[in-house]
Amino acid sequence: MHQMSSYLPQRLPRLFHKLLSCTAAGLPVLLSACAVQRTPPPLGPHALAKKLSPILQPSQDQGVRWGIVIASEDGTILFSRNANGRFIPASNTKLFTTAAAMAGLAELNHEAAEHPTTLLLAARPHGAPDLILRGSGDPTLSDNAACQTGCLQTLANAVSAKGLRRIHAIIADDQLFADERWGDGWSWNNLPTQWGTAVSALTLNDNTAELTVQPGIRLGDRPLSKWSAPDEGLTLLNQALTVPDGKPELNLEKKPGDTRLVLTGTLPADAPVQTLKIGLDDPALSAARHFRSLLREAGIRVQSIQVRHRLTKTAADTPAPAARILATLPAPDLKSDIRHLLKVSQNLHAELLLRRLALIHGNGSTEDGLTERKQVLTTLGLPAAGFSLYDGSGMSPYNRVTPQTVIQLLRLAERQPWGADWRDDLPLATRDGTLAHRFIGTPVADHLHAKTGTLAATHSLSGYLQTTRGQTLLIAIFANDIPDDLPHPTKIMDDLVTTIAEAE
Secondary structure, eight states: OHHHHHHHHHHSOHHHHHHHHHGGGOHHHHHHHHHHHHSOOOOOHHHHHHHHHHHHHHHHHTTOEEEEEEEETTOOEEEEESTTOOBOOGGGHHHHHHHHHHHTHHHHHHHHHHSOOEEEEEOOSSSSOEEEEEOOOOTTOBOOTTOOSSBHHHHHHHHHHTTOOEEEEEEEEOTTSOSOOSOTTOOGGGTTBTTSOOOOSSOOGGGEEEEEEEOOSSTTSOOEEEESSGGGOOEEEEOOEEESSSOOEEEEEOOTTOOEEEEEEEEETTOOOEEEEEEOSOHHHHHHHHHHHHHHHTTOEEEEEEEEOOOSSSSOSSOOOSOEEEEEOOOOOHHHHHHHHHHHTOHHHHHHHHHHHHHHHSOSOHHHHHHHHHHHHHHHTOOGGGEEOOSSSSOOTTOEEOHHHHHHHHHHHHTSTTHHHHHHHSOBTTTSGGGTTSSTTSTTTTSEEEEEEEETTEEEEEEEEEOTTSOEEEEEEEEESOOTTOOOHHHHHHHHHHHHHHHO
């Protein structure tokens, strides 16, 4: 035995020698040693590039411009392509808006408490009084029957409780924010959609109108349609057709500033009821109409409705008349709304958040919001040269960020007291939000918290990835200039992330 033990290190395979050595410490150690030996070493940047480049090359040959940074939590770059190039981020813009909001959440909550949604009663020298419905930028205000908080019905009940039976005018006041309803560069064809609806301090039902459409009685008939709120001030030209089979292919067209919508397309005879959402041009006016309907249901007559917008970026243009508060609504839960807007990529809520940031050191204008967001983020340590953003949601094609700056933002957030909550607010692969139906059946499922982004010819995905080895990586992936005929651009991104998860 003595001769054999002296001979082992020289002649037996190293692994066999390791196994024999483990026997002195017992079987558990033996199994542990085996496991350690079978675990492949982590890939370095060169090996990772060899795996990712073949996935990228075909689309790159078709003109797609990729910007990618993959980094470890300590900032070590594992893969990089055009790291300092400037890319349209689409909804990755919301990472910047919400990070600034989380950093200034205490101040935002204070502002929300200072400016609640308020109903005021304004007496007139003669006749019935006016009601002033003053908006607060609350993204949750609703007149839905299932509403539990932030309910317009609560304010209507206050009018009934006062015993008022006649109102001269409902005055919708959205002067908390400047009258800047859309972001710089927003495409006109997006404005009539729920994603491009106008922004207002007096927001109701996400500033959308709903049209329900169901198949006509006979083939070839126009589908049957109905507005959820008949008093919306919109008209419909129905040119759609009921067809034997297929899938619903309905389209609503509306020109900015027009009150007429055109419904085109086809609806199969066996299709379920379709609900189409339309963005509004004047949300404050819509809120006044809805409030009038609630009062009428309570037997209260309303003679007219008016709207007060703030046309400048500095101060309210219309002096507030002498009025007393009739009712107020609780301030919205901004932290909860940040989670909601990140999960589902809610553009309007992101824009309202930007304007709320503008109230901290400004007057509720977009310009003040952009300034405040940049100030907060650069104070955290983000380089100002790495991002040029013109809205809060990412709808503007003028926006530009570098992948490296997004990685820096993700790293900076991890060091903040709010960082863990913010990370958890991002969509989780296969579980919720905009990632609910992506990465199904892959190792990325349940292991990627990331923000998606989509605009014409643009896709983005940035966040935190836990690999199969248990390591957390920061990813920032941007694809710009995507040709129309490139099939499934999101699949290329998903293949990249899956490869990274398995390789590293």
